[in-house]
């Protein structure tokens with residue numbers, strides 16, 4: 001049944017139940033509110049009604065990711081030396097290299113994984129945070145699905161980090177050509193890891209809490 | 221003890237746990253998130269897959285990944301050489317990240333599953349099995365073998381004009397490992413295993 005806003009909805013939080021993040025066990029919330037540390041009797045995970053400080057932590061991680069995103073794209077990720085001449089490559093010039101050599105499929109894969117996915121992920125997570133903070137009622141199911149896709153796809157940005165590793169390992173000293181890793185790859189790896197953690201820190205249940213009346217929305 | 225109620229972890233809606241037809245999954249009726257799955261053989265399948273995965277993982281470590289042939293010399297590469305070279309270039313952080321996501325985390329994940337599921341199949345349990353199972357579930361998004369494999373393919377295309385690249389034994393066992401981990405993601409029904417653990421209480 002579609003749940004219309006304002007009607008009684010049976011959520012775990014409203015029923016006074018913790019939904020364990022580790023094993024999904026529903027645990028009755030102790031009546032005394034002063035309880036600080038409640039652990040799941042089945043798997044030992046710390047219980048919260050909502051992920052603690054979800055909005056502030058996700059914002060902090062996203063801002064850090066945005067800052068790292070700049071050097072990740074401006075600094076070279078690989079430095080190729082061929083017959084004495086050095087050529088630094090950024091993520092984007094790597095994509096252009098594949099386009100020029102006619103490997104359109106590979107160019108597209110790297111472009112999507114290294115440029116489209118991180119930017120889309122930042123935009124989606126910021127959009128979700130703003131919508132939750134404004135207590136938006138707009139299409140909660142679609143926003144939740146968007147979150148789910150973001151969380152699922154984000155890992156694939158690690159692709160370029162792996163490509164650099166394999167290139168560096170294969171093309172070693174002693175050859176006419178050598179490839180070295182550039183510092184851009186450090187920032188890029190940081191962006192991928194930080195945005196993955198940011199997606200995990202965001203609590204999609206906050207999207208649905210906004211549909212309930214203000215005074216009834218649960219605190220963590 | 222069977223759990224009768226389950227709450228969606230994405231929208232918090234409570235659902236009554238209903239018996240599912242074999243090999244199917246239940247989704248949240250409000251937001252569509254996965255709630256639970258019913259694979260009658262989830263323990264046996266996941267255990268067999270995890271053991272296979274560990275064997276493949278060992279093979280992938282021993283044999284060379286790729287050989288690069290250029291100007292008459294052959295260079296063989298394993299995952300470890302790649303990370304060693306990265307750390308030599310003062311990229312220790314990235315090297316550790318690559319080592320973790322492509323090697324150590326998949327190993328720990330598979331090892332934790334075997335640790336929990338093998339005794340469970342035989343009707344025993346080992347200490348800290350709940351913690352081990354929770355660890356395996358938490359590590360899932362950080363096991364990136366499939367992305368690493370794609371990374372290898374991209375690098376091979378990039379180097380195709382530079383040298384002849386010969387795929388090694390490890391590459392094929394690594395492909396097997398990717399398939400094994402994908403199957404575990406499909407057939408592992410955590411709710412069934414948690415409930416099985418509850419029977420010990």
Ligand SMILES: [Zn+2]
Pocket residue numbers: 228229230231232233248249250251252253
């Ligand atoms: Zn839901």
